[in-house]
Amino acid sequence: MTALPHHLDADIWLLHMFSSQAAREGGVIRRKVRDVDRIVGRDAFVTEMRRRGYRVYENAGQFVIFCNREAVRRVV
Known part of the structure; x- marks a missing residue:
């Protein structure tokens, strides 16, 4: 397995995810399971x-x- 590029470092990736506008505003985000x-x-x-x-x-x-x-409440 090859090493991930620097921009895909786990800490940087998480920081980027939580820096998104939706995350900062307490919203909802989604990420691919395979990427995580x-x-x-x-x-x-x-x-x-x-x-x-x-x-x-x-x-x-x-x-x-x-x-x-x-x-979180399931409606249907």
Whole structure:
């Protein structure tokens, strides 16, 4: 396996993700599961989401991340 380019360093990637406007405003973002697994690793990703108190759901190869600590309610 080859090393990831510098811009895909796990810490930089997470920083970039949480620097997005949606994340900064407490919104919802999504990331491909394969990217998270390849760049950050699922365990490190889950640990960071728990540390921040964010809710994360997986669907159709995507992680849907609620960048706030509000309750999530399924409507349908």
